[in-house]
Each structure stands twice: as C-alpha cells, then as structure tokens.
Amino acid sequence: VPDVDGAHGFLTALLPLHRDPCPHPDHGGLTSPAHAVREVLASLPAAQHSPSCVSAGLQSPFARSPVTHFARFAVIDDPAFNGRDTQDAILTAANVGPDLMSEPAVDVLGRTYLLFCADFDVPAGSADPVDDYLRDLWTRMPAEWLAILEHCEGWRTGAGVEGFAAYIGRCQVETTMPFNDYPVTAGPPASEPVRGVLILAGVAGVAAALLTVLAFRGLSIASVIAALAAGVVVAAGVALWTITRRGRRRTPWTPGTDLATILKALHVQAAFTRFAIDQQGAAPAELQAAFRAFLAAERPDDLASPTQPPGVVPTHTGLA
Amino acid sequence: MLDLADIQGNVLTAYGKLGFPKGCVLLFHVGEAAAGRAFVERLRPQVTTALRWPSAKQVKTGPLAVPRPPVTLNVAFTFRGLLALETPVRTLRGLPDEFIDGMAARAGVLGDIAPFGACAAWDPVWRPAEDAAAVHVLVMLNAQATDAGEPAPELAKTVAELRRILAELGGGVTLLAGHGPGGGDLQPLSAIYEPDAAGALRPTPKEHFGFVDAISDPVFHGQLPAHASRDRAVGGGKIDRDGHWTPLATGEFLLGYADEAQEIAGAAMPLSFSRNGTFFAYRKLHQNVDRFEAMIDAAAPRFGAAFGVEDPAEARLFLMAKIAGRWPDGLPVAAFPTVAAWRTAHADAAGAAITDPRALNAFTYGADADGAGCPLGAHARRMNPRDALDPLGPAKAGGSGGSQLNNRRRILRRGLPYGARDAADGEHGIVLLAVCASLFRQFEFVQQQWLNYGLDFNAGNDTCPLVGIHDANAKFVIPAAPGGAPFILDRLPQLVEMRGGDYFFTPSLTALRMIGQGLVDPT
Numbered sequence: 001v002p003d004v005d006g007a008h009g010f011l012t013a014l015l016p017l018h019r020d021p022c023p024h025p026d027h028g029g030l031t032s033p034a035h036a037v038r039e040v041l042a043s044l045p046a047a048q049h050s051p052s053c054v055s056a057g058l059q060s061p062f063a064r065s066p067v068t069h070f071a072r073f074a075v076i077d078d079p080a081f082n083g084r085d086t087q088d089a090i091l092t093a094a095n096v097g098p099d100l101m102s103e104p105a106v107d108v109l110g111r112t113y114l115l116f117c118a119d120f121d122v123p124a125g126s127a128d129p130v131d132d133y134l135r136d137l138w139t140r141m142p143a144e145w146l147a148i149l150e151h152c153e154g155w156r157t158g159a160g161v162e163g164f165a166a167y168i169g170r171c172q173v174e175t176t177m178p179f180n181d182y183p184v185t186a187g188p189p190a191s192e193p194v195r196g197v198l199i200l201a202g203v204a205g206v207a208a209a210l211l212t213v214l215a216f217r218g219l220s221i222a223s224v225i226a227a228l229a230a231g232v233v234v235a236a237g238v239a240l241w242t243i244t245r246r247g248r249r250r251t252p253w254t255p256g257t258d259l260a261t262i263l264k265a266l267h268v269q270a271a272f273t274r275f276a277i278d279q280q281g282a283a284p285a286e287l288q289a290a291f292r293a294f295l296a297a298e299r300p301d302d303l304a305s306p307t308q309p310p311g312v313v314p315t316h317t318g319l320a
Numbered sequence: 321m322l323d324l325a326d327i328q329g330n331v332l333t334a335y336g337k338l339g340f341p342k343g344c345v346l347l348f349h350v351g352e353a354a355a356g357r358a359f360v361e362r363l364r365p366q367v368t369t370a371l372r373w374p375s376a377k378q379v380k381t382g383p384l385a386v387p388r389p390p391v392t393l394n395v396a397f398t399f400r401g402l403l404a405l406e407t408p409v410r411t412l413r414g415l416p417d418e419f420i421d422g423m424a425a426r427a428g429v430l431g432d433i434a435p436f437g438a439c440a441a442w443d444p445v446w447r448p449a450e451d452a453a454a455v456h457v458l459v460m461l462n463a464q465a466t467d468a469g470e471p472a473p474e475l476a477k478t479v480a481e482l483r484r485i486l487a488e489l490g491g492g493v494t495l496l497a498g499h500g501p502g503g504g505d506l507q508p509l510s511a512i513y514e515p516d517a518a519g520a521l522r523p524t525p526k527e528h529f530g531f532v533d534a535i536s537d538p539v540f541h542g543q544l545p546a547h548a549s550r551d552r553a554v555g556g557g558k559i560d561r562d563g564h565w566t567p568l569a570t571g572e573f574l575l576g577y578a579d580e581a582q583e584i585a586g587a588a589m590p591l592s593f594s595r596n597g598t599f600f601a602y603r604k605l606h607q608n609v610d611r612f613e614a615m616i617d618a619a620a621p622r623f624g625a626a627f628g629v630e631d632p633a634e635a636r637l638f639l640m641a642k643i644a645g646r647w648p649d650g651l652p653v654a655a656f657p658t659v660a661a662w663r664t665a666h667a668d669a670a671g672a673a674i675t676d677p678r679a680l681n682a683f684t685y686g687a688d689a690d691g692a693g694c695p696l697g698a699h700a701r702r703m704n705p706r707d708a709l710d711p712l713g714p715a716k717a718g719g720s721g722g723s724q725l726n727n728r729r730r731i732l733r734r735g736l737p738y739g740a741r742d743a744a745d746g747e748h749g750i751v752l753l754a755v756c757a758s759l760f761r762q763f764e765f766v767q768q769q770w771l772n773y774g775l776d777f778n779a780g781n782d783t784c785p786l787v788g789i790h791d792a793n794a795k796f797v798i799p800a801a802p803g804g805a806p807f808i809l810d811r812l813p814q815l816v817e818m819r820g821g822d823y824f825f826t827p828s829l830t831a832l833r834m835i836g837q838g839l840v841d842p843t
Contacts, residue, residue, distance in 0.1 A: 051433075051434075273795075274793075276808065277795060277808045277810045280622070280626070280805075280807065280808060281622060281625065281626060
C-alpha cells in the first residue's frame with residue numbers, strides 16, 4: 001500500500017534538526033535546537049477537545065486546514081536500545097557463541113529529528129497529492145511553520161511556499177503502512193490474486209531457461225544447470241517486480257470520506273439523534289412534517305452548513 | 321485459608337448488612353509523627369478483624385472466639401498519612417501512582433471535574449487550604465442499633481474515647497472538622513429505616529432513590545466459609561465458559577495473593593506491609609432525590625405508553641427498573657424483564673424470590689445481548705456486566721468466554737447511606753467505600769470507562785443514567801424487543817454529585833503494628 005490509500009494521503013516526514021545551539025527567542029541565551037523546537041510545539045494550541053481547551057479560547061492551527069484529518073509532531077532523539085541480543089548459554093560455555101566480553105554496537109542517530117505525520121484528503125485524480133497538500137498547508141499556517149523550521153537543517157529562510165513543499169518533500173519517508181480508517185469496501189481487504197503473478201513469473205522463467213539453452217547451443221549438463229539457474233532467478237525477479245509494482249498501485253479513490261463530508265455526517269448524526277428523541281410517540285403525519293422541517297433545517301446534502309466545525313470534539317462542557 | 325485475625329473486618333464483610341445499621345466516619349491529621357504512631361498504637365487493640373463471630377448460623381469459629389462487638393472500628397491511611405507517620409521512602413515509592421496522587425488529583429480520570437468547578441462543592445475537609453489540615457487517617461465505626469433505631473450507646477462512648485486519646489497525645493494528632501452535618505467533625509451514617517408489617521421501624525438495605533442496594537457484592541476465595549462460598553459465588557463470583565460460577569481470586573481484593581491474572585501483583589515492600597491489606601476509594605455521594613423523582617414522574621407516563629404498561633405506579637417502577645437494572649425491591653431486570661414477570665415473582669410463595677439471594681443474584685446477560693430485557697446502559701449492568709462483555713461473542717452466536725473481561729474489574733462495596741431524604745440541609749446520599757487491590761485497574765476503570773462512558777456497551781458516550789456525569793444532552797436508551805421502537809430518556813438531570821473523598825490504604829494488623837511501632841523495614 002503506498003502513501004496514498006483510497007481518498008487519503010499519509011505523509012510521514014523526518015526533519016533533521018540543527019546540531020549547533022541557537023539563541024533562545026525570549027532571552028537570547030543559547031539553547032539546544034531540540035529544546036527550542038519542543039518549546040515551540042508545546043505552545044501550539046491543541047484542538048478543542050476538552051473544557052479547558054475550549055475555555056482557553058485557542059484553536060489548533062491545523063483546524064484552519066479543511067483537508068487535514070490528523071496531524072502529529074514528535075521529536076526523535078535516538079532509537080531505543082533494547083539491550084544485548086540474547087545468547088545461548090551452552091554455546092557460550094562451549095566457546096562457540098559470540099565473545100561476551102566484546103561490547104555490541106549501540107545504534108544512535110547522528111542528530112535529532114522532528115517527525116511530522118499528517119492524514120489528509122486527496123482529490124480524485126490528483127497527480128502529486130503530497131505536494132498539493134503541503135502548498136495548501138503552508139498558506140494556512142506559515143507563522144507556525146516558520147517557528148518550527150527555523151530549527152531544521154537544510155531549511156532556507158525565505159524559501160516560501162515553493163521551498164516548503166520541496167523541503168518537506170525531501171524529508172518524506174516512504175512508509176507504505178498507513179492506517180486508513182475509511183476502507184474501500186466493507187469487510188476484510190481483498191488479497192491480491194497470486195495466480196497471475198505465478199503464471200507471469202513461470203512464463204518468464206521458462207523463457208529464460210530456453211534462451212539459456214539456446215545460448216549454449218544445445219543440451220548438456222552445463223546448459224541444463226545454467227538454464228535452471230537462469231529460470232529460477234528470472235522467475236523470482238519477475239515475481240518480486242510484479243508484487244512490488246502492484247503494492248505501489250493506489251487503491252481506488254473512495255467518495256464521501258473527505259473531512260467536510262465526515263464533519264457533516266457527525267453533525268447530522270447528532271441532529272438526527274435529537275430529532276428521534278423529540279419525535280418519540282409522534283403520529284405519522286406529525287412525524288413526516290417534522291422530518292421535512294428537519295431536512296430543511298439540517299440540509300444533509302449541503303456540506304458547508306450547518307456542520308460541525310473542524311478541530312472541535314463536543315464533550316462534557318456543562319451539566320443540565 | 322486466610323489469616324482472618326490479621327485482616328481488617330470491613331474488607332471481608334459489609335457490616336451494614338450484618339446488624340450494624342449505624343456508623344460514623346472520623347478523619348484525623350497527624351501533625352507530629354511520634355504522636356501519630358502513638359495514636360495508631362492506641363487504636364490497634366480496638367481494631368475489628370475479620371474473625372467470625374459466634375452466630376445463630378452455626379458458623380464455626382475455632383476454640384477461641386471473639387464476641388460480636390456493639391461497635392466495630394477500622395483504620396485506613398492516605399498516602400500523605402503514611403508519609404506523616406514516617407513510613408520509609410522505599411516503602412512509599414512502592415505504592416501505586418493513583419494512591420499517591422489522591423482522589424482530588426484524579427478528578428479528571430474519575431469525571432469529578434464536571435461541571436467546571438464541581439470540586440468546589442466538596443466538603444471543606446477534602447480541600448484544605450494548607451497541608452497542615454490534610455486528611456491522614458480515617459477511622460470508620462459501625463454500630464448496632466437499639467430497638468428505637470438509635471445507635472448503640474457504645475458508639476458515642478467510642479467517639480468520646482477517641483477524643484480522650486487525642487487530648488492525651490497533646491495535639492500531635494487532630495480530629496478534622498468540615499465533613500459532617502453543619503461542618504462538624506463526625507460523618508454520621510445510617511441505614512434507611514422503614515416500618516415493617518407490624519409498624520415498627522426497621523433498617524432496610526435501601527438507598528435514598530428507593531432501590532435495595534449492594535446486592536451483588538463480589539465473592540472471593542477465602543472470604544466465606546466453604547459452603548457459603550460455593551452458594552454465594554453463584555452470581556457473585558466469576559462465570560466460566562461452561563457456565564459454572566466460582567469465587568474470584570483473592571488477589572483481586574487483598575494484596576499479596578494471586579489475582580485473576582494468575583500472578584501476585586507487585587506491592588509496597590516489605591511484603592508483610594502490603595499482604596492482607598488493600599485499598600479503598602472513599603466517596604461521599606450526594607443524591608438529588610427530588611430531581612430523580614421529578615425525572616421519573618415526568619417520563620413514566622410516556623414510557624408506560626411506549627412499552628404498554630397501563631398502571632401508572634407500575635410504569636414508574638418499570639422505568640426505575642430499566643434505569644437501575646434492578647427493580648426497586650432488588651429483583652434483577654435481566655431475570656424478570658417484564659411487569660408480568662415481576663408481579664408473578666411477588667405472587668409466588670408470598671414473594672420468596674425477593675428474599676432468596678439466588679433469585680436476586682443468579683442471573684446472566686448472555687441471552688439478552690440486545691438489551692431488550694435489561695438495557696445495555698442500565699446502572700447494574702454497567703457496574704458488573706457479568707457475561708455481557710463475553711469476548712467470544714453473544715451466547716446466541718455460540719461462543720462463551722464467560723465473565724473473563726469482568727473478572728479484573730470487580731469492587732467490594734462497603735459503606736452506608738447518610739442523612740434523611742427530607743432533610744432541610746440537603747445532606748443526604750451514600751458514603752461509598754469501593755474496596756479493591758488496584759484502584760487504577762478496578763475502581764478507576766469502572767468509573768471512567770463503564771460509568772462515565774458507554775462504548776463497551778455499544779452505548780456511545782452515554783453515561784450511567786443513575787450515577788454518571790449528565791451534560792446538557794445526556795440520554796439513556798431503553799431498547800425494545802426486536803421490531804419495537806426504543807424509548808429514549810432525554811436530558812437527564814445530574815442525579816448524583818460528589819461531596820468529597822480520597823484513596824485509602826487499609827493495612828493488615830501486622831502492617832498496622834509496624835506503622836504504629838515505626839518498624840516498617842523495607843530492606
């Protein structure tokens with residue numbers, strides 16, 4: 001599965017942070033770039049998902065993007081070290097295993113990285129969805145991005161929207177493992193047909209074997225061995241190539257799973273629950289009239305309004 | 321076999337149901353560690369253990385027996401209390417995070433912050449302006465009652481004795497005011513009294529909304545004599561894949577024993593400090609009886625019309641039953657799902673079912689997966705889902721994992737109601753002691769996930785209709801049998817409000833001695 005699945009893009013980028021200390025924006029004293037970027041991130045407002053967030057009156061800058069479902073940052077200092085590999089005590093005692101006195105290598109990163117992930121809407125037929133998304137995102141929150149990018153290696157101040165899309169694009173990591181909450185079809189995903197791959201690989205292998213025999217100008221022990229080897233190698237290569245190619249193919253675009261539709265759906269769901277409660281025990285004619293009024297007021301096909309605003313999770317905000 | 325003489329008695333039994341319908345709670349602050357330890361030493365001989373008293377039920381007691389006391393006394397400590405008593409740091413750091421935090425700091429997890437400023441309604445003793453008035457020690461007294469419905473005179477004597485001890489200790493330990501009526505230093509407790517057939521006032525097992533309460537307390541290994549254990553495990557223990565009920569593992573309710581994960585969970589060291597002790601959450605819960613009655617009165621006629629119950633009184637009872645998961649008299653809705661079934665149970669042998677513990681507790685939810693009998697979000701079904709969360713699917717789909725997902729979420733309920741429901745000061749509700757080995761895994765989980773959320777029961781973010789947080793849109797769905805329309809109870813008022821409490825460690829007699837003597841040795 002590639003970075004685009006259905007109607008959603010899944011961006012994962014690792015932004016390298018500067019190694020040299022930088023002046024703190026408030027007091028000018030030197031501070032570590034990792035410290036500085038963590039401070040910037042800590043002061044970004046969260047979405048309105050709790051009474052305290054709501055009462056603070058601030059909103060996440062990502063709520064300004066009409067296509068972002070989720071976005072997250074994390075500072076990655078180093079990979080975790082899980083300790084030494086386990087050893088077989090008997091082999092070690094028999095002096096067959098590795099020398100326990102030698103120290104195993106501990107993987108470390110050469111610098112600290114900032115992880116940025118985003119799940120976003122991809123319009124049907126988009127040629128470069130990540131680039132399109134990044135260009136749009138920059139226009140929604142340039143000040144916030146500038147405060148972050150200031151600490152990133154390779155970012156040129158004043159690069160603007162072009163530079164931003166190119167920079168994050170360079171930092172993108174191919175993950176191929178997005179979690180798409182809006183699958184193409186209900187039920188388990190269909191497995192890729194294996195038979196087609198096997199036939200293709202088989203034909204290629206046989207052809208390679210025949211060509212090898214021809215190249216040897218006739219059957220001999222050497223030509224048979226060479227033909228078998230060539231057949232197996234070519235068949236395996238073709239199978240791998242085919243599977244990888246299929247893996248990169250985008251799954252079909254899924255309509256009705258973009259952020260605007262989902263927010264509208266949540267709004268209609270809540271409004272309909274209220275409608276169902278209010279109409280309990282209503283006579284059919286009454287119910288029909290009320291439902292007409294409901295449709296007129298809630299306009300289920302109108303994604304623009306009324307709807308649930310982005311970045312807001314209704315929660316326990318007060319008691320009856 | 322549990323060492324009953326080493327375990328505090330209120331862990332194994334609910335005194336309120338054993339002929340101790342009266343009680344009171346006292347809270348203390350330890351200003352000087354040495355005085356605090358001396359106080360513990362003075363209390364220690366009076367602590368009521370779990371030893372069984374000789375009784376009419378022919379329970380074997382052994383060659384030496386303690387008589388049934390007129391007043392029981394039990395002791396527990398907050399984390400700050402253990403710190404004030406100079407318990408070693410190495411022991412303290414082995415205590416669980418949530419216990420160290422204390423209940424006020426866990427308000428977000430517990431839903432006690434809603435609405436904004438709800439914590440300001442806590443009794444002043446639980447929100448001291450300074451550490452010099454923090455709650456450190458809790459003493460709970462349970463008393464037998466006189467025929468006139470008054471506490472046995474020994475209750476007042478015991479309180480006087482405690483005051484005398486404090487005076488002798490010269491101010492190193494203080495009795496805290498600010499949680500009893502009028503801001504007093506005693507929180508009186510009492511079962512609710514109602515006239516019996518002969519017109520005499522008798523204590524009842526009811527709470528202020530009018531329900532018989534605390535029927536399905538968990539049953540665990542070693543808690544009861546063998547024959548009672550077998551009997552009461554039906555409905556009170558855990559149910560396995562074959563439908564057999566057995567007592568829960570001891571380690572779910574006492575520290576130092578194997579629990580339902582077949583392991584002895586880590587605990588504060590030394591083990592003798594933790595073993596035979598446990599934790600409880602003390603919660604004083606105010607009940608808005610008027611709001612509850614008004615809600616039922618307003619909705620019962622519409623509910624009766626929707627569910628075909630013509631008699632207004634029966635519609636009222638049926639609605640109450642759907643909300644609580646039990647009829648007001650205690651009969652489980654899952655087993656008696658209609659007014660007709662409930663009426664039959666009453667007619668049958670003059671209501672024998674209502675007094676038969678098996679009829680009250682021997683039931684499951686497996687056959688009622690859609691909640692047409694007992695609603696999925698009903699109070700009792702949330703608090704103790706039994707086999708309703710069968711991990712292998714509903715009974716009709718074949719699989720039975722029994723009560724597997726419920727066995728690690730059980731809570732022993734101790735405590736008694738307080739106040740009179742018609743009291744002018746509005747002081748009435750229930751003092752709940754939720755006893756469990758892990759407040760985090762048991763009490764807090766149930767409070768957060770099952771009481772103030774509904775996803776595990778396919779009820780979205782609906783909260784418990786009786787005890788949950790009710791925001792402006794709070795609702796409760798009463799499903800009908802397939803094909804029928806559900807009844808949705810809407811805009812639930814806030815029925816239960818927190819008045820304060822904290823997390824307590826209730827130690828074994830061994831640990832109490834070590835604390836009192838200053839001999840807790842974690843090395």
